[in-house]
Amino acid sequence: MSQQRQGSTPGNTGAVPAFPDLPEATIARLPEYLRALHNLAETGSETVSSEGLAAAAGVNSAKLRKDLSHLGSYGTRGVGYDVALLIDQIEYILGLDQRRAVALVGVGNLGHALAGYDGFASRGFRIVALFDADPEQVGQALNGLTVRHVEELGRAVVEEGITIGVIATPAGAAQAVADDLVAAGVTSILNFAPCVLAVPAGVDVRKVDLAIELQILSFHEHRKASLTALPGGRSPQAGNQEAVGS
Numbered sequence: 001m002s003q004q005r006q007g008s009t010p011g012n013t014g015a016v017p018a019f020p021d022l023p024e025a026t027i028a029r030l031p032e033y034l035r036a037l038h039n040l041a042e043t044g045s046e047t048v049s050s051e052g053l054a055a056a057a058g059v060n061s062a063k064l065r066k067d068l069s070h071l072g073s074y075g076t077r078g079v080g081y082d083v084a085l086l087i088d089q090i091e092y093i094l095g096l097d098q099r100r101a102v103a104l105v106g107v108g109n110l111g112h113a114l115a116g117y118d119g120f121a122s123r124g125f126r127i128v129a130l131f132d133a134d135p136e137q138v139g140q141a142l143n144g145l146t147v148r149h150v151e152e153l154g155r156a157v158v159e160e161g162i163t164i165g166v167i168a169t170p171a172g173a174a175q176a177v178a179d180d181l182v183a184a185g186v187t188s189i190l191n192f193a194p195c196v197l198a199v200p201a202g203v204d205v206r207k208v209d210l211a212i213e214l215q216i217l218s219f220h221e222h223r224k225a226s227l228t229a230l231p232g233g234r235s236p237q238a239g240n241q242e243a244v245g246s
């Protein structure tokens with residue numbers, strides 16, 4: 001997932017003096033640590049070593065210790081990290097202690113799948129409103145919500161306290177949708193459409209493009225094939241797993 005940064009992070013604005021200024025790569029790994037910690041908590045683990053947590057999150061332990069030191073979390077020698085405490089710290093930093101209201105615009109193939117996914121709630125998000133421009137979609141019930149016409153977006157954003165917008169429209173419509181979301185007061189956008197969005201300062205955009213991820217895997221396939229074709233048939237050793245930005 002790539003990020004377009006037009007705005008500043010909430011930290012270091014003076015409003016929350018104690019908020020740590022985290023590297024982007026560390027921010028991208030925190031959700032992986034959180035997922036691993038929740039799995040550990042579910043199996044009854046109260047503490048975890050840095051090596052154990054690193055293995056569960058798919059990163060190396062030196063990187064994990066450095067990341068967690070940014071949160072002021074160093075663990076206890078011989079004991080490791082307190083699982084519940086670390087979950088609280090990471091959820092606080094990611095702002096997941098408030099369940100954020102999300103609007104989804106574009107309820108086609110992808111939008112249907114996203115709106116129907118129940119896993120967001122347990123990760124701190126509520127999709128509270130669905131919008132589409134197609135009269136055939138408007139009025140449909142989906143996962144307890146009714147699809148509304150995109151013209152109702154502005155009012156709904158204010159009434160429902162929506163701060164995050166997800167765009168799942170065709171690329172040609174995405175910029176206008178982003179403009180409407182921003183005009184309504186949305187300050188974070190997750191864009192699935194294959195295009196770059198222009199947004200004003202203070203608005204964060206993240207882009208998800210599975211085709212780009214596949215192209216990166218294609219590069220690795222190409223590289224492995226070229227290595228095995230070398231004289232002596234050098235074959236690649238360990239796999240290259242890049243679960244989160246580094």
Ligand SMILES: NC(=O)c1ccc[n+]([C@@H]2O[C@H](COP(=O)([O-])OP(=O)(O)OC[C@H]3O[C@@H](n4cnc5c(N)ncnc54)[C@H](O)[C@@H]3O)[C@@H](O)[C@H]2O)c1
Nearest residue numbers: 106107108109110132133134169170171173193208209210
């Ligand atoms: N990021 C990824 O990995 C990934 C994967 C699949 C699809 N996509 C992209 O996601 C988008 C949606 O794909 P899809 O297969 O669901 O397409 P789709 O055609 O099935 O759905 C698009 C929906 O957007 C609606 N729409 C069009 N203009 C609109 C507007 N101005 N306001 C509100 N709604 C509008 C349409 O009525 C339709 O319901 C496309 O841009 C596609 O390229 C991205």
